[in-house]
Amino acid sequence: MMQIEEILFRRMTDYRFSDAYYRVQHGFLGELKFFNLFKIAQGHLELFNININVDGYQFEVDRLIITGEAIYAFDVKHYSAPCVDESEYWRNKYSSFKSPMSQFTIMKDGLKVYVHYHQLTHRLVCKLVFISEHFYIDRKTDEILYFKDIAPLFRAMKQERVVSAFEFTIQKHLMGLHRPINYYNLRPEFNMDTLRKGIICERCAMQIDFGQSSKRLVCCEACGNAKTKEKWIRQTLTELALLLNRPFSAKEAYKWTGRSNRHITKRVLDKYFEKIDDHYILNEV
Numbered sequence: 641m642m643q644i645e646e647i648l649f650r651r652m653t654d655y656r657f658s659d660a661y662y663r664v665q666h667g668f669l670g671e672l673k674f675f676n677l678f679k680i681a682q683g684h685l686e687l688f689n690i691n692i693n694v695d696g697y698q699f700e701v702d703r704l705i706i707t708g709e710a711i712y713a714f715d716v717k718h719y720s721a722p723c724v725d726e727s728e729y730w731r732n733k734y735s736s737f738k739s740p741m742s743q744f745t746i747m748k749d750g751l752k753v754y755v756h757y758h759q760l761t762h763r764l765v766c767k768l769v770f771i772s773e774h775f776y777i778d779r780k781t782d783e784i785l786y787f788k789d790i791a792p793l794f795r796a797m798k799q800e801r802v803v804s805a806f807e808f809t810i811q812k813h814l815m816g817l818h819r820p821i822n823y824y825n826l827r828p829e830f831n832m833d834t835l836r837k838g839i840i841c842e843r844c845a846m847q848i849d850f851g852q853s854s855k856r857l858v859c860c861e862a863c864g865n866a867k868t869k870e871k872w873i874r875q876t877l878t879e880l881a882l883l884l885n886r887p888f889s890a891k892e893a894y895k896w897t898g899r900s901n902r903h904i905t906k907r908v909l910d911k912y913f914e915k916i917d918d919h920y921i922l923n924e925v
Contacts, residue, residue, distance in 0.1 A: 642668070645828060647879045650845040651835040658828060670718025670771045671702050678794050680705055683802030685811045692817040695757070697750030699743070702769075706811055708801030710763040713751055715744045720772040725779040744768045744783065760810070767793070832883065838898050839876050841865050848872055850901060873897055873908045878922060887919035 642664055649655045680686050685706040705712040717740055721732035730739050748766040755764050773787045839848040846862040850869060859866040880888060880896045893909060894902045913920040
């Protein structure tokens, strides 16, 4: 969903990001900060954004770390304003919103069932992480981690045993249970005919023209973003696939990238996209 809105922002006049975009982006930035600042030890495993169903418990884990002794599950929040706990709702000076504790409890209970069902001897540690240094809640529980609480936990975690083949099996099994969250209902409405076609720089939204250049690298004249022609075309076709959300024909691809680029477009389609009958779909990464 975020990718689609960013593409529309580059290719539409006066496009405004949705409220959902800002919520998802804000959450993503919090998870990214958590990952960048707090690294696992060599010999431990981790998974990100796994969405699973265990015995009727449907939940997502933002970050899951497996050591030789324990399984750590983190639900990461990027709230910054101090909050007051009003049971089912939390309140800050800006608004009142549903407490994240109910969602966290479902994750914790679901993982308890998973550990019990598979008779794992690993400790299960579930934490609700608030990654902003400025956040606090008036009624803090042991399950809540403030920013200052994270480093001591990771320091202790890094002293735990490294994983064995068994932990790799757990990781693989959890990956197999993962089902991507469907954001289809959040897709913005737009008319493909009104979008700017052609090769657009993803950094500054400048139109890229290969012209008669025979150079391998093509540089954006505005921001200096440099790529091979093949990478520019691949990015442009990926945007087309995300926008259409359906298989597309070579004719549609040529119209999108520019007919003067049809030879390299055909090469990229055959190399990076899956062909079904006379149409192409984006290969899963």
